[in-house]
Amino acid sequence: MSAPSGQTTDHSLDSFGDATASATRVTPGNALRPEDIALQDTAPATEAIAQYALRLGDDALIYSQRMAHWVSRAPELEEDIALGNITLDQLGHARSFLTYAGKKWDKTEDDLAYWREEEEFTSVHLVEQPNGDFAETIVRALFLGIYQHMVYTRLLESSDGTLSAIAAKALKEVDYHLEHAELWTLRLGSGTEESARRMRRALEKLWPYVDELFQDEPLYDELEGIAPRPSTLREEWTARLTDILGRAELSVPEVPFAMAYGRRGEHSEHLGYILAEMQVLARKHPGATW
Amino acid sequence: MTMSNTSNNGSSAGWPLWEVFVRSSRGLSHVHAGSLHAPDAEMAVRNARDLYTRRNEGVSLWVVRSEDILTSDPDAKDAMFESPKGKDYRHATYYTKSEGVKHL
Numbered sequence: 001m002s003a004p005s006g007q008t009t010d011h012s013l014d015s016f017g018d019a020t021a022s023a024t025r026v027t028p029g030n031a032l033r034p035e036d037i038a039l040q041d042t043a044p045a046t047e048a049i050a051q052y053a054l055r056l057g058d059d060a061l062i063y064s065q066r067m068a069h070w071v072s073r074a075p076e077l078e079e080d081i082a083l084g085n086i087t088l089d090q091l092g093h094a095r096s097f098l099t100y101a102g103k104k105w106d107k108t109e110d111d112l113a114y115w116r117e118e119e120e121f122t123s124v125h126l127v128e129q130p131n132g133d134f135a136e137t138i139v140r141a142l143f144l145g146i147y148q149h150m151v152y153t154r155l156l157e158s159s160d161g162t163l164s165a166i167a168a169k170a171l172k173e174v175d176y177h178l179e180h181a182e183l184w185t186l187r188l189g190s191g192t193e194e195s196a197r198r199m200r201r202a203l204e205k206l207w208p209y210v211d212e213l214f215q216d217e218p219l220y221d222e223l224e225g226i227a228p229r230p231s232t233l234r235e236e237w238t239a240r241l242t243d244i245l246g247r248a249e250l251s252v253p254e255v256p257f258a259m260a261y262g263r264r265g266e267h268s269e270h271l272g273y274i275l276a277e278m279q280v281l282a283r284k285h286p287g288a289t290w
Numbered sequence: 291m292t293m294s295n296t297s298n299n300g301s302s303a304g305w306p307l308w309e310v311f312v313r314s315s316r317g318l319s320h321v322h323a324g325s326l327h328a329p330d331a332e333m334a335v336r337n338a339r340d341l342y343t344r345r346n347e348g349v350s351l352w353v354v355r356s357e358d359i360l361t362s363d364p365d366a367k368d369a370m371f372e373s374p375k376g377k378d379y380r381h382a383t384y385y386t387k388s389e390g391v392k393h394l
Contacts, residue, residue, distance in 0.1 A: 076305065076327065077327070078326055078327055078328060078340070078341065081341060085340050085344075176339075179336070183333060183336065187329070187333075
């Protein structure tokens with residue numbers, strides 16, 4: 001996840017008032033980067049905050065690793081780039097959260113991503129599910145998009161300044177991810193008979209992993225004012241999902257929930273394969289940079 | 291490209307072509323940046339965001355169906371664009387200031 005070295009960012013570039021500015025002008029812009037978080041003096045104040053940042057980081061990291069598989073395989077060139085953008089945004093969120101969490105334990109984002117074992121990952125089962133067909137990818141994006149949008153919105157109020165700063169940056173991007181998922185849900189749900197059938201199948205396949213998103217852990221007793229309790233998000237999440245599905249002529253499926261305990265390191269068989277692919281290079285060539 | 295092949299097998303041959311215009315900053319005009327395929331206008335704007343504003347290039351986007359643009363005939367260039375040449379009186383600089391006019 002290391003950025004190529006020697007890259008500098010000049011934040012003073014500004015095209016305002018430049019009559020020669022072209023439509024393809026490139027500026028770096030200004031935003032909170034993982035590199036900035038690494039340089040900050042502030043580490044998470046408590047173990048609970050670090051554990052919480054780890055959860056958000058792991059969700060984004062594993063989701064990103066899963067989604068990366070779409071690159072060059074999407075149904076259209078334009079959609080390929082859209083999915084790739086979302087993948088990289090999520091990787092960026094993962095880097096920020098993991099960098100922040102790692103400061104509590106003297107570990108870098110790379111230590112956490114490449115050198116932990118499967119049972120040390122705290123991501124939910126939803127993000128490790130296979131991409132499936134395009135409908136499954138969109139349904140998972142919709143479930144996760146509403147969830148992340150709500151979590152990051154609530155984190156804006158967090159008394160932990162770094163968490164709220166990362167959330168503020170991530171929220172603008174998740175806003176786009178959610179809209180992307182929503183636009184496709186509407187089109188596929190109300191599209192052809194085949195697209196609607198696939199969406200219904202995808203909803204049934206992924207619904208079992210929804211429950212885990214809203215399970216409280218003892219951890220949250222120590223995060224009062226810092227992070228929202230997952231259970232408090234459930235009602236609004238369900239209302240927002242039901243609204244979107246209703247407009248797409250789809251409905252919440254009647255499928256039982258799965259027993260999923262990703263937060264305490266119990267994963268489905270999928271995560272091992274994901275990690276093997278993600279970690280192999282770093283483990284084979286420790287310390288390598290590119 | 292006609293509407294009739296927008297609902298074929300789902301390849302991009304069936305998605306209409308859109309022209310993308312990007313405004314790089316406040317006070318400037320939208321400039322043509324390129325084109326893309328999309329199933330409808332809303333998705334075209336989203337795709338344009340991904341394809342043409344990845345590096346902070348813009349603050350506003352326009353998309354328009356390529357087939358909705360009427361272009362001037364390249365073969366009629368002389369008739370279209372030759373006429374204004376030599377007509378300096380269409381430029382403000384052609385005129386001299388009249389005597390006694392203040393604040394000009």
